[in-house]
Amino acid sequence: MRDFGYKADELFCESVSVRKLAERYSTPLYVYSRKTFLEHYGKLQAAFRSVKPLICYSVKANSNLSVLKTLVRAGAGLDIVSGGELFKALRAGVPSRKIVYASVGKRADEIEYAMRGNILLFNVESLSELEAINMIAGRMRRRQAVAIRVNPDVKAKTHRYITTGHRQDKFGIDIDRARDIFLNRAEYTNLDICGIHMHIGSQILDARPFVRAVEKVTNLVQRMKSRGVGIRWLNVGGGLGIIYSGESPQTAQGYAKAILPFLKKLNVRIILEPGRFIAGNAGILVTKVLYIKETPGKNFAIVDAAMSDLLRPSLYEAYHEIVPVSSRSYGRSKRIRRYDIVGPVCESGDFLGRDRRFIGLKEGDLLAVMSAGAYGYSMSSNYNSRPRPAEVMVTGRRARLIRRRETYKDLIRSELS
Ligand code: LLP
Numbered sequence: 001m002r003d004f005g006y007k008a009d010e011l012f013c014e015s016v017s018v019r020k021l022a023e024r025y026s027t028p029l030y031v032y033s034r035k036t037f038l039e040h041y042g043k044l045q046a047a048f049r050s051v052k053p054l055i056c057y058s059v060k061a062n063s064n065l066s067v068l069k070t071l072v073r074a075g076a077g078l079d080i081v082s083g084g085e086l087f088k089a090l091r092a093g094v095p096s097r098k099i100v101y102a103s104v105g106k107r108a109d110e111i112e113y114a115m116r117g118n119i120l121l122f123n124v125e126s127l128s129e130l131e132a133i134n135m136i137a138g139r140m141r142r143r144q145a146v147a148i149r150v151n152p153d154v155k156a157k158t159h160r161y162i163t164t165g166h167r168q169d170k171f172g173i174d175i176d177r178a179r180d181i182f183l184n185r186a187e188y189t190n191l192d193i194c195g196i197h198m199h200i201g202s203q204i205l206d207a208r209p210f211v212r213a214v215e216k217v218t219n220l221v222q223r224m225k226s227r228g229v230g231i232r233w234l235n236v237g238g239g240l241g242i243i244y245s246g247e248s249p250q251t252a253q254g255y256a257k258a259i260l261p262f263l264k265k266l267n268v269r270i271i272l273e274p275g276r277f278i279a280g281n282a283g284i285l286v287t288k289v290l291y292i293k294e295t296p297g298k299n300f301a302i303v304d305a306a307m308s309d310l311l312r313p314s315l316y317e318a319y320h321e322i323v324p325v326s327s328r329s330y331g332r333s334k335r336i337r338r339y340d341i342v343g344p345v346c347e348s349g350d351f352l353g354r355d356r357r358f359i360g361l362k363e364g365d366l367l368a369v370m371s372a373g374a375y376g377y378s379m380s381s382n383y384n385s386r387p388r389p390a391e392v393m394v395t396g397r398r399a400r401l402i403r404r405r406e407t408y409k410d411l412i413r414s415e416l417s
Pocket of ligand 1: 162374379
């Protein structure tokens with residue numbers, strides 16, 4: 001997280017003091033570095049330069065409009081999974097021909113909305129969906145371009161909730177069935193079945209499962225081409241892992257080096273769908289210690305952020321580094337203690353970190369939960385009727401509020417009584 005670091009004793013985001021942001025905007029607070037989003041996007045672009053891919057940032061990772069606009073202005077397309085994400089993508093000003101749409105459960109109204117929006121490709125995940133899109137396209141008197149999401153049946157080493165390319169996962173269509181669809185494509189009179197999509201999972205640290213999957217799908221592209229099926233797009237998905245604590249994921253360069261030899265053999269346009277790689281290390285969650293509670297069993301630092309703000313630790317037992325915003329707050333104390341960093345929500349599973357060592361942690365201290373830029377705010381909720389936090393985007397010396405903190409009124413805005 002190069003754009004988050006200490007100057008003297010204080011944590012900075014680019015050239016802005018995180019403590020000052022917390023004082024100004026209160027906590028819990030998401031803080032993002034614009035530079036990091038752009039740098040990570042640029043790294044992938046550079047690594048794949050030789051095939052000039054369309055990089056469709058995966059909106060679900062962090063869908064704040066300012067984040068989307070930042071990337072769209074840099075030339076990114078967007079990968080969406082719902083009508084809501086399409087709405088946000090269009091609001092962010094992305095050219096509709098740079099939108100790709102995956103999801104195992106697209107509703108008819110969402111399919112129509114995306115067709116009216118003239119998106120580039122639907123990534124189709126089942127035979128029934130293919131038929132539904134064909135029918136809707138017919139009704140709307142158009143020929144719709146689609147890609148088949150293939151389930152390449154590889155095991156990616158990651159949390160079992162976020163693997164998607166194994167045959168027991170709900171995603172995609174097995175390779176044999178995909179082949180049959182291509183060969184029988186004439187049956188789908190309103191569709192132009194012109195692409196292959198894969199996405200094998202998320203937070204994948206090692207290039208090997210990607211290589212195995214890409215090898216399988218490039219074989220399919222080649223076999224289909226030899227039988228006269230014109231495939232124009234190959235979407236290799238997202239899934240690149242990042243460093244949360246000591247992992248050593250493949251770099252963008254390493255990833256490109258591993259899969260480019262396969263991609264270059266094909267005369268197709270390449271799409272990438274990174275989410276976490278771009279957003280993960282571009283954000284932190286800042287929170288305040290409300291109470292220190294030392295019990296015979298454990299020490300707890302009870303903070304004002306909770307699983308409702310950052311669900312990853314509770315849902316996947318994901319590890320996020322947690323650091324003091326101001327190390328001066330150690331004072332003279334040299335007392336190292338272990339704490340569970342927990343939120344106020346009424347669940348024992350509401351923790352942000354377990355058994356973390358701190359020196360002289362005390363009430364009122366600010367903590368930063370690192371690498372919270374992806375799947376942080378976007379997975380937040382109002383559980384326990386907690387208003388969602390604010391979000392701030394830092395650019396150099398400037399900080400801009402890009403989402404205000406929710407109010408109590410926001411909590412009942414859509415309720416009817
Ligand atoms: N493309 C598709 C079709 C996807 O389903 C996903 C993520 C991506 C691209 C982007 O994957 P990424 O590059 O971010 O790994 N909530 C989980 C992650 C779920 C990922 C879901 N799909 C987490 O917090 O770890």
